[in-house]
Amino acid sequence: MTLRRHTIGAIIAKDARLFTRDRFFVLITLLGLAFYVVIFWFLPDTVDETVAIGVHAEGSSLHMAAGPGLQVTTFESTEALRSAVEEGSEGVVAGLDFPQGFAEAARNGEAVRITQYVRTGTPDEVTTALGSLASEVVASLAGDPPPFDLVSADVVVLGEDRAGSQVSLQERMRPLLAVFILVVEALALASLVSTEIEQRTVTAVLVTPATATEFLAAKSLFGTGLAFAETALLLLLIGALATAPLTMLLTVMLGAVLVTGVALLAGSLGKDFIGVVFWSILFMVPLMVPGFAALFPGSAATWVKAMPSYGLARSMIDLSSYGAGFADVAPLLLGLAAWCAVLFTAGVVILRRKVHAL
Amino acid sequence: MSFTRIRTILGRELRMGPRSPLVLYAFVLPVVMTLLIRGVFGGLFAPEPRLGIVDEGGSQVTQRAQELDGIAVTVMDDVDAMLDRVEGNDLDAGLVLPAGFDATVMSGTPADLGFYVGGESLESNRILLAVTTLDLVRGVEGTAPPAEVEIVQLGEDTPDLTARLLPLIVMYAVAIAGAFVPAAGMVDEKVHRTLSAVLVSPAKMNEVLAAKGLLGVILALATGLVTLAINDAWGSSIAVTVLSLLLAGVMMVEIGLVLGAWARDANTLFTAFKAGGILIFFPVIIFLFPSLPEWIARLGPSFYFLDPIFQAVTTEVGLADVWVELVIGLAIVAALAPIVVMMGRNLEGRLARTT
Numbered sequence: 001m002t003l004r005r006h007t008i009g010a011i012i013a014k015d016a017r018l019f020t021r022d023r024f025f026v027l028i029t030l031l032g033l034a035f036y037v038v039i040f041w042f043l044p045d046t047v048d049e050t051v052a053i054g055v056h057a058e059g060s061s062l063h064m065a066a067g068p069g070l071q072v073t074t075f076e077s078t079e080a081l082r083s084a085v086e087e088g089s090e091g092v093v094a095g096l097d098f099p100q101g102f103a104e105a106a107r108n109g110e111a112v113r114i115t116q117y118v119r120t121g122t123p124d125e126v127t128t129a130l131g132s133l134a135s136e137v138v139a140s141l142a143g144d145p146p147p148f149d150l151v152s153a154d155v156v157v158l159g160e161d162r163a164g165s166q167v168s169l170q171e172r173m174r175p176l177l178a179v180f181i182l183v184v185e186a187l188a189l190a191s192l193v194s195t196e197i198e199q200r201t202v203t204a205v206l207v208t209p210a211t212a213t214e215f216l217a218a219k220s221l222f223g224t225g226l227a228f229a230e231t232a233l234l235l236l237l238i239g240a241l242a243t244a245p246l247t248m249l250l251t252v253m254l255g256a257v258l259v260t261g262v263a264l265l266a267g268s269l270g271k272d273f274i275g276v277v278f279w280s281i282l283f284m285v286p287l288m289v290p291g292f293a294a295l296f297p298g299s300a301a302t303w304v305k306a307m308p309s310y311g312l313a314r315s316m317i318d319l320s321s322y323g324a325g326f327a328d329v330a331p332l333l334l335g336l337a338a339w340c341a342v343l344f345t346a347g348v349v350i351l352r353r354k355v356h357a358l
Numbered sequence: 359m360s361f362t363r364i365r366t367i368l369g370r371e372l373r374m375g376p377r378s379p380l381v382l383y384a385f386v387l388p389v390v391m392t393l394l395i396r397g398v399f400g401g402l403f404a405p406e407p408r409l410g411i412v413d414e415g416g417s418q419v420t421q422r423a424q425e426l427d428g429i430a431v432t433v434m435d436d437v438d439a440m441l442d443r444v445e446g447n448d449l450d451a452g453l454v455l456p457a458g459f460d461a462t463v464m465s466g467t468p469a470d471l472g473f474y475v476g477g478e479s480l481e482s483n484r485i486l487l488a489v490t491t492l493d494l495v496r497g498v499e500g501t502a503p504p505a506e507v508e509i510v511q512l513g514e515d516t517p518d519l520t521a522r523l524l525p526l527i528v529m530y531a532v533a534i535a536g537a538f539v540p541a542a543g544m545v546d547e548k549v550h551r552t553l554s555a556v557l558v559s560p561a562k563m564n565e566v567l568a569a570k571g572l573l574g575v576i577l578a579l580a581t582g583l584v585t586l587a588i589n590d591a592w593g594s595s596i597a598v599t600v601l602s603l604l605l606a607g608v609m610m611v612e613i614g615l616v617l618g619a620w621a622r623d624a625n626t627l628f629t630a631f632k633a634g635g636i637l638i639f640f641p642v643i644i645f646l647f648p649s650l651p652e653w654i655a656r657l658g659p660s661f662y663f664l665d666p667i668f669q670a671v672t673t674e675v676g677l678a679d680v681w682v683e684l685v686i687g688l689a690i691v692a693a694l695a696p697i698v699v700m701m702g703r704n705l706e707g708r709l710a711r712t713t
Contacts, residue, residue, distance in 0.1 A: 049481040069481030124428025132493030138505040158445040159477035298448040
């Protein structure tokens with residue numbers, strides 16, 4: 001069957017006119033986009049990898065050295081230490097207060113009583129580790145060195161050491177925002193399709209020389225184009241096109257095709273707008289799961305990897321935050337393309353049946 | 359206004375309502391939100407350091423590590439599998455305890471211990487796990503601890519993250535059930551012209567609005583109570599909690615009816631919620647980030663029911679402590695009432711012109 005470009009173009013132009021004619025929709029779409037961009041730039045762009053503690057040693061010049069991950073502030077008095085912990089000044093979350101003569105007592109092998117101040121809400125692991133640290137200081141003064149040096153020499157770092165340059169929450173949010181925009185646009189397309197069916201304007205279009213295939217092609221192209229354009233603009237505004245822009249745009253294009261397929265399905269299944277919202281949410285929420293999973297450290301669970309949008313979210317974060325290139329994400333994009341083919345075909349087939357049934 | 363007719367219309371709404379996917383959505387959403395927010399975001403904002411252990415000889419270290427608070431310990435059998443998980447950032451660090459480790463430590467000879475950290479693990483987690491591991495190994499030596507550490511808690515007890523996220527979940531529950539369901543019902547009746555059909559009967563517009571509003575209040579109260587129940591957050595005062603939820607239901611219903619009367623179709627309504635939702639939802643920010651100035655949240659009407667609920671859940675309060683917020687909330691409800699009536703009349707006029 002031959003598809004006539006001018007017919008498809010005319011239907012797309014009609015949809016575009018309908019979309020842009022409603023200034024309310026256009027305004028809200030732009031405001032929504034601006035809102036996501038603002039949220040993105042307000043998110044923390046660094047990762048705080050340091051635990052800040054305070055130390056006071058009465059009548060002693062105890063010096064605890066800070067190290068990677070540990071910031072130590074020395075205080076002149078117990079009151080100053082307590083106050084710092086209570087108010088969280090200088091980021092101090094806990095403090096160790098060594099009593100008068102503790103060093104001599106430790107050297108004589110006598111028990112030393114140390115007060116550990118902890119601000120309410122401090123994580124348990126910090127409290128536990130700080131107690132261990134206090135014991136280790138006393139053991140060291142007593143001439144009992146640690147059995148091994150876990151802090152430096154005996155530690156093996158596996159993988160690229162990203163200490164000091166961790167992927168921030170802001171960077172991790174990129175795939176989620178992109179998937180969210182794609183999903184919202186898909187909802188708009190699903191609604192458009194449902195309206196055409198509900199109001200039977202599709203039958204009006206089909207009494208013209210336009211065929212059902214051309215109608216479906218136009219809807220698919222319009223939906224994909226709209227989702228792609230808005231998401232690409234978002235990625236540009238949140239700085240996600242700085243590295244490997246072409247691969248990133250290819251990823252977004254596949255994502256747009258994926259959600260268009262889902263939108264055609266939701267638009268065909270929903271009898272009215274409320275039905276469309278229901279079906280869309282049913283389909284779209286699982287699509288957002290890989291975006292949420294990208295917020296967490298570590299590899300995704302197997303069931304998350306099986307989600308259609310996993311390749312989209314993972315490729316985005318690998319490209320924008322881990323310096324990956326096309327070759328690195330090619331297997332993910334291949335999986336995404338396969339899902340695109342499945343969902344897009346399903347969407348087109350079901351919508352075609354619905355159109356023919358009218 | 360006839361209460362009999364309102365009851366009749368409400369009866370119809372209650373019979374037809376459960377068929378709408380939105381009502382199902384209103385009840386399912388709080389459960390999904392609770393799971394998502396508690397499971398996903400709770401873990402995101404307060405991640406525990408993750409330590410993997412391969413114990414080749416039944417060391418005491420493993421048992422003591424599993425008893426630690428604040429550290430997620432995973433005991434594994436295979437060293438390579440554990441190292442893969444450390445490298446893949448599924449664990450922050452991994453510990454390999456060879457056979458005879460405890461005996462070696464107790465004899466005072468240097469022990470051979472493998473400690474691996476993931477490249478993507480935070481420096482803070484690395485130091486916390488390293489120091490804790492050192493202490494665990496010291497414990498195996500069998501000597502008395504060199505220091506006695508007394509822990510003193512300072513500062514006020516601040517609500518934990520789960521409590522701070524509760525207003526967000528409650529907000530979603532009452533907004534969907536109280537505002538979106540009646541609004542969507544109004545729009546649906548307009549689009550399908552069943553509203554015009556009802557109005558040619560003796561029923562009046564204000565009776566239709568009252569019936570739809572009552573349905574919304576019942577739903578909002580029900581979903582709000584379900585939300586509090588699944589979060590185990592009844593609070594210190596049931597009276598404060600229920601009154602606040604009732605206030606929330608009525609306020610959301612009024613907003614929903616205004617939007618439902620105004621929107622010409624479901625698309626417009628959905629877009630209005632998408633855009634205007636922020637005006638209803640923004641006060642939840644103050645509960646998530648208590649350091650922000652409270653006056654910002656006080657600009658949002660939902661603050662006046664969210665704050666009493668939050669206070670009841672996190673502290674010991676009674677009606678005497680939150681009456682100011684509740685009265686302001688009631689004043690907002692009273693101010694919205696004439697707008698609902700006006701929008702109803704306006705809609706009635708529009709329907710009369712088009713039929």
